[in-house]
Amino acid sequence: MNKNKMIKTTISVVSLITVWGLVSKMGVVSSYILPAPVKVLNTLFKMVQTGEIFEDIHISYIRVLKGFFIATLAAFILAMIRIILPKWNDYYENVLQFLKNVPPLSLISLLILWFGIGETTKIGIIVLTAFFPIYLNTVKGFISCDKKLLEVGEIYGYSKVNSFFKIRLPYAMSDILVGMRIGLGYSWRAIISAEMIAASAGLGHMILFAQQMSRTDKVIVGILVIGVVGYITDRLFAFIIGKVLKGSEKNGWD
Known part of the structure; x- marks a missing residue:
C-alpha cells in the first residue's frame, strides 16, 4: 500500500471512529446497542491480556485453512477432470450447478444429521462456501486458454x-x-455460521456467546478481529500472488 493510499485509509477509519464516538456520547443510540469505542477497546485489551482472544483466533484460523485447502483441492480436481476427461463432466456438472444456488447455511441441518456437531460439519460449511468461486474461476482459466498455444x-x-x-x-x-x-x-465470512454449530471455542462461538450474554462490546470485538485477521490473511496472500505473477500492480492485486 502506497503512502497516499495509507493516509486516505487512516482518515476514513479515524472519521468512522469519531462519528461512532459522537453518536455514542450524544446518546443517539443506546449504549446497550452501540457501546462507546473506548469500552470496546478496553474489552479488547482485557481479552488480549487474558489470552482468550488468541485462542479463539488460532482455532478459527485452523478451521478456515482446513476448509479452504479442501475446497481448493476439490475445485482443482473437478476442473481438471472437466478438461482432461470432458465426458465425465456430465456426471457432476449439473449437480454442481444445482448446489451453487443452494445457500450453505440451508445445509447446516442436513450436515448435522449426517456428521453430528463436530469439526466435520463446521469445516463442511466453510468448504461449501469457498468451493464455487475457486471452481468457477479455475474452469474459466482453463477454458479461456489461447487456442494458438494449444495448437x-x-x-x-x-x-x-x-x-x-x-x-x-x-x-x-x-x-x-x-x-x-x-x-x-x-471462508472467513463463513466462520461465524460454522462456529455457531455447538462450538466451544473460536471467534464465531465467542460472538454467539457474547450475544447471549448481552455483551455488545464483545460482539463488536469479535467482528473487528475477524475483519482484521481476514484482511491480514488476504494481504499476505496478495503479496505471495504478486511474487508468483511477477508484480502485484500489473495483475491487480493492490
Whole structure:
C-alpha cells in the first residue's frame, strides 16, 4: 500500500471512529446497542491480556485453512477432470450447478444429521462456501486458454495431460489465484455460521456467546478481529500472488 493510499485509509477509519464516538456520547443510540469505542477497546485489551482472544483466533484460523485447502483441492480436481476427461463432466456438472444456488447455511441441518456437531460439519460449511468461486474461476482459466498455444502443443505431440500441465495450467494461474483469493475471503465470512454449530471455542462461538450474554462490546470485538485477521490473511496472500505473477500492480492485486 502506497503512502497516499495509507493516509486516505487512516482518515476514513479515524472519521468512522469519531462519528461512532459522537453518536455514542450524544446518546443517539443506546449504549446497550452501540457501546462507546473506548469500552470496546478496553474489552479488547482485557481479552488480549487474558489470552482468550488468541485462542479463539488460532482455532478459527485452523478451521478456515482446513476448509479452504479442501475446497481448493476439490475445485482443482473437478476442473481438471472437466478438461482432461470432458465426458465425465456430465456426471457432476449439473449437480454442481444445482448446489451453487443452494445457500450453505440451508445445509447446516442436513450436515448435522449426517456428521453430528463436530469439526466435520463446521469445516463442511466453510468448504461449501469457498468451493464455487475457486471452481468457477479455475474452469474459466482453463477454458479461456489461447487456442494458438494449444495448437503448438499438438504440433509437438502433447497428450491431453501434457497439454494441461504445460500449457493450460500456467496460462490459467492468474484466474486460479483470483478464485483462491475470493474463496479465502468467503471462508472467513463463513466462520461465524460454522462456529455457531455447538462450538466451544473460536471467534464465531465467542460472538454467539457474547450475544447471549448481552455483551455488545464483545460482539463488536469479535467482528473487528475477524475483519482484521481476514484482511491480514488476504494481504499476505496478495503479496505471495504478486511474487508468483511477477508484480502485484500489473495483475491487480493492490
